[in-house]
Amino acid sequence: FTQQIFPHFLGVDIGTTSVKIAEVREGSKRPAVVNYGFLESSAYLAHDNRALQTSSLKLFDKEVAELLALLVKRTKIRAREALVSLPIFSSFRTVLDFPEMSDEEISKNITFQAKQYVPLPVSEVVLEWSKVGTYDDEKGRRHHQVFLIAVPQEQIQKYRRIIESAGLHLRALEMESVSLARILVGTDPSPAIIVDVGSRSTGITFVEKGHVKLASQSDFAGASLTQALSSSLNINPRRAEELKREKGVVGGGVDYELSTIILPFLDVIINEVKKASFNYASQFPLASKPERVILTGGGANLKGIDRYFKRELDVPVVRAAPFTKFSYPPLLEPLVQDLNPLLGVSLGLALQEFA
Numbered sequence: 234f235t236q237q238i239f240p241h242f243l244g245v246d247i248g249t250t251s252v253k254i255a256e257v258r259e260g261s262k263r264p265a266v267v268n269y270g271f272l273e274s275s276a277y278l279a280h281d282n283r284a285l286q287t288s289s290l291k292l293f294d295k296e297v298a299e300l301l302a303l304l305v306k307r308t309k310i311r312a313r314e315a316l317v318s319l320p321i322f323s324s325f326r327t328v329l330d331f332p333e334m335s336d337e338e339i340s341k342n343i344t345f346q347a348k349q350y351v352p353l354p355v356s357e358v359v360l361e362w363s364k365v366g367t368y369d370d371e372k373g374r375r376h377h378q379v380f381l382i383a384v385p386q387e388q389i390q391k392y393r394r395i396i397e398s399a400g401l402h403l404r405a406l407e408m409e410s411v412s413l414a415r416i417l418v419g420t421d422p423s424p425a426i427i428v429d430v431g432s433r434s435t436g437i438t439f440v441e442k443g444h445v446k447l448a449s450q451s452d453f454a455g456a457s458l459t460q461a462l463s464s465s466l467n468i469n470p471r472r473a474e475e476l477k478r479e480k481g482v483v484g485g486g487v488d489y490e491l492s493t494i495i496l497p498f499l500d501v502i503i504n505e506v507k508k509a510s511f512n513y514a515s516q517f518p519l520a521s522k523p524e525r526v527i528l529t530g531g532g533a534n535l536k537g538i539d540r541y542f543k544r545e546l547d548v549p550v551v552r553a554a555p556f557t558k559f560s561y562p563p564l565l566e567p568l569v570q571d572l573n574p575l576l577g578v579s580l581g582l583a584l585q586e587f588a
Contacts, residue, residue: 428533
């Protein structure tokens, strides 16, 4: 009876090496986080090629299903309605240009346009689109810029099987960049870049007026830093991961050597952000310059990373704080700072039910 009055929803973030969940229900003033959990496949530390999914659109159903089922069992969640994230690399994305026309006309034309950019038959993908900009050409004619996402039907069926094998119902699939934009930017109209530093990939998303305008992905991420420490210091990858989390990139005194190893790899990620920013400015020449960078993902917990990004990008940098949109039990308070970057996607997924 209580479940019907206060339905529980589960945000499920399936990353490249981990599965994260957040259970949310309606609260008195704001949505309430009532449960959460995450499990990581530590095999990727020992084996460079072990991951739950890769940028070649491969999703290892069995491993993901086992981790999710274990997580659901251990956390004893009540929710059965699951909202699930799709990583950037699981879809085909492009920005299309249309002369001024109605939304209905765009819908009629989008399939024809998609055939030129999507390397699969249109019958084998699900198309989603949104208007992300307008401009006038040199003759004064108005144009619409449309962000197109195409997700293979095969991917959708894989996710459905994984969710159902854990005893859950797939309520919705959503691009993780959209979930992060909802939770980290919301209705704030100012332009921002969300940099999601995961284990095996880094997502770079440009958001303006609450809408995702461009999303790209790089294979340089947190695991690159761990592998660099492991090789340079001749220590096993698990110890390297511990050192990275403990010391970060503060770089003072005895920790200077660690910084000299890590920083070149952070520079690669920063250069990917700069390259994406150049592409964004080229596609949207009238867009405002991003006013801040929001760091999220497990890599955002690296000590000193926000200061280093700010110095190199010359723009204000903040860490993600999705828990500010929710109420939660007081006993979570000491953990929230570390959980904020980890659960951004999961909480963003769940928030769509309360927006």
